[in-house]
Amino acid sequence: DADVTQTPRNRITKTGKRIMLECSQTKGHDRMYWYRQDPGLGLRLIYYSFDVKDINKGEISDGYSVSRQAQAKFSLSLESAIPNQTALYFCATSGGGQTYEQYFGPGTRLTVT
Amino acid sequence: GQNIDQPTEMTATEGAIVQINCTYQTSGFNGLFWYQQHAGEAPTFLSYNVLDGLEEKGRFSSFLSRSKGYSYLLLKELQMKDSASYLCAVTAAGNKLTFGGGTRVLVKP
Numbered sequence: 432d433a434d435v436t437q438t439p440r441n442r443i444t445k446t447g448k449r450i451m452l453e454c455s456q457t458k459g460h461d462r463m464y465w466y467r468q469d470p471g472l473g474l475r476l477i478y479y480s481f482d483v484k485d486i487n488k489g490e491i492s493d494g495y496s497v498s499r500q501a502q503a504k505f506s507l508s509l510e511s512a513i514p515n516q517t518a519l520y521f522c523a524t525s526g527g528g529q530t531y532e533q534y535f536g537p538g539t540r541l542t543v544t
Numbered sequence: 545g546q547n548i549d550q551p552t553e554m555t556a557t558e559g560a561i562v563q564i565n566c567t568y569q570t571s572g573f574n575g576l577f578w579y580q581q582h583a584g585e586a587p588t589f590l591s592y593n594v595l596d597g598l599e600e601k602g603r604f605s606s607f608l609s610r611s612k613g614y615s616y617l618l619l620k621e622l623q624m625k626d627s628a629s630y631l632c633a634v635t636a637a638g639n640k641l642t643f644g645g646g647t648r649v650l651v652k653p
Contacts, residue, residue, distance in 0.1 A: 476640060532592060534589075537586050
């Protein structure tokens with residue numbers, strides 16, 4: 432079984448709808464992250480969480496919110512989706528410290544029409 | 545803030561060597577990661593450099609010069625399966641990663 436899972440894997444929704452993307456991990460990591468990827472722009476950090484009670488904004492948090500329901504679960508919400516939020520979204524986890532690599536989920540492809 | 549530059553695309557022949565450069569300007573630099581990402585898939589870890597010098601791992605090597613804000617990823621004995629995007633990422637305080645735009649490598653027969 433995959434260490435980091437994301438649901439749904441693909442989603443098409445309409446402008447103005449509320450969408451939740453879910454992430455679960457079995458690696459026992461405290462740190463979890465949400466990124467979006469757009470062609471030519473690499474991965475950009477939306478939100479990150481170092482433990483259940485710690486939530487931080489990344490570089491592009493506007494229009495998004497998150498919830499850390501448990502150590503293993505970190506959800507990303509789009510309160511009112513807009514077309515420029517069409518992107519590939521990745522969840523990632525890591526252990527503590529600067530040298531720990533991040534492990535990525537398989538991604539959610541979101542299309543907002 | 546952070547600024548990371550890497551070429552957009554490179555083409556090489558199977559069996560050859562390709563070097564992907566990455567330059568960065570950042571505050572609070574801790575280390576530099578390289579990830580591989582096949583189209584539509586998740587990035588996977590290749591290497592991590594924190595000290596100056598070359599780290600070799602099989603066919604892949606990564607170099608870092610902290611004073612020059614420069615790294616490269618060297619791929620030797622290229623195989624068709626190496627066709628992918630290669631992401632350079634800098635880590636600062638709190639293990640937050642800032643990614644470059646990625647370099648798409650196309651390996652031709």
